[in-house]
Amino acid sequence: MKTFLTATLVTTLLASSALAQDLTDIRFTLGWKTQGSDAAFFVAKDKGYFEEEGLNVIIDQGEGSGATVTRIMGGAYDAGFGDINAIIQNASERPDDAPVMVYMMWNQPPFAIVTKKESGITSIEDFQGRTLGGAQGTPTTRLLPVFARTNDLDMEAIEISNMAPNLQEPMLIRDEIDGALVFNITSYFNLLANRQDPEADYDWWQFGDYGMDLYSNGLMVSQRLLDENPDAVAGLVRAVNKASIEIGVDQDTAMEAVVNYDNLVNAEIERQRLNFAYERLMASEEAAEIGLGDVDDERLARAIDIVVEGYGLTATPAVDQVFSREFLPPREERELVYEAD
Incomplete structure (x- = not known):
């Protein structure tokens, strides 16, 4: 045996x-x-x-x-x-x-601009005259000029603040920028990690909803x-x-x-x-x-x-x-x- x-x-x-x-x-x-x-x-x-x-x-x-x-x-x-x-x-x-x-x-594309509801931004036209924070080289940042052209926005009226990706949500929370150029599936959870409510307190302007059919x-x-x-x-x-x-x-x-x-x-x-x-x-x-x-x-x-x-x-x-x-x-x-x- x-x-x-x-x-x-x-x-x-x-x-x-x-x-x-x-x-x-x-x-x-x-x-x-x-x-x-x-x-x-x-x-x-x-x-x-x-x-x-x-x-x-x-x-x-x-x-x-x-x-x-x-x-x-x-x-x-x-x-x-x-x-x-x-x-x-x-x-x-x-x-x-x-x-x-x-x-x-x-x-569906995750590319989005996230803003605080209390910022007074109620439409994408309100990005003009504001500062958006973006990480160089990311699709959301690089495609912003196409987003602006597609939606008749004046790109020269939008100030872009270049920053590392890990600074976007903290600077948005502290009102150092008016909006962040992000991947929604990343930024949403970064906000959660910073004890924020991404649904109740933030607006998400999805590129896919504004002619960027990516x-x-x-x-x-x-x-x-x-x-x-x-x-x-x-x-x-x-x-x-x-x-x-x-x-x-x-x-x-x-x-x-x-x-x-x-x-x-x-x-x-x-x-x-x-x-x-x-x-x-x-x-x-x-x-x-x-x-x-x-x-x-x-x-x-x-x-x-x-x-x-x-x-x-x-x-x-x-x-x-x-x-x-x-x-x-x-x-x-x-x-x-x-x-x-």
């Missing part, structure tokens, strides 16, 4: 080792530090969805959703979660190197991975889609996976951020029509034009340089039902 058990154990270990050797390594970068809005990647790993697709996905924290693009272009990562607008910029300047978005997650973050992969292992790309998309759809009705499992990855996160705040992402960035009318993960080509073409103008690019990338739906699961498998807990 002892000999039989030992032989069985050896056989099992060898089989497990062979399976591990057969998995394709995917080096994956998040858009920032661990956040609840990243839950789909952690769920896909914890529940074995990546492994079922023959993938060993190694997930690292990020340095910004735009930095995801440069990390992939530099060859350190095969895939990641980041901003399609950074892809557009690099597809214009380095078309042979820029990654490609293969699964759009944040159908897309935002999703799953992107390197051109090398697309060329050399399209099956791995398809498996990666299937696994992330499966997890994303499940999270819509099960935030408990999602948060367990987030905490499993990083037990130092504030689980309460990150659960709120997860729900914020689903409610305000993912569960849109367009996503309900075409399914999570896809884009509308005409809308993306308009978004590309906005970014080309805002970033002063010399070449306009084609839609298929920026996004590929080749690896999307069937429409019926991408039906997002969101039920907040």
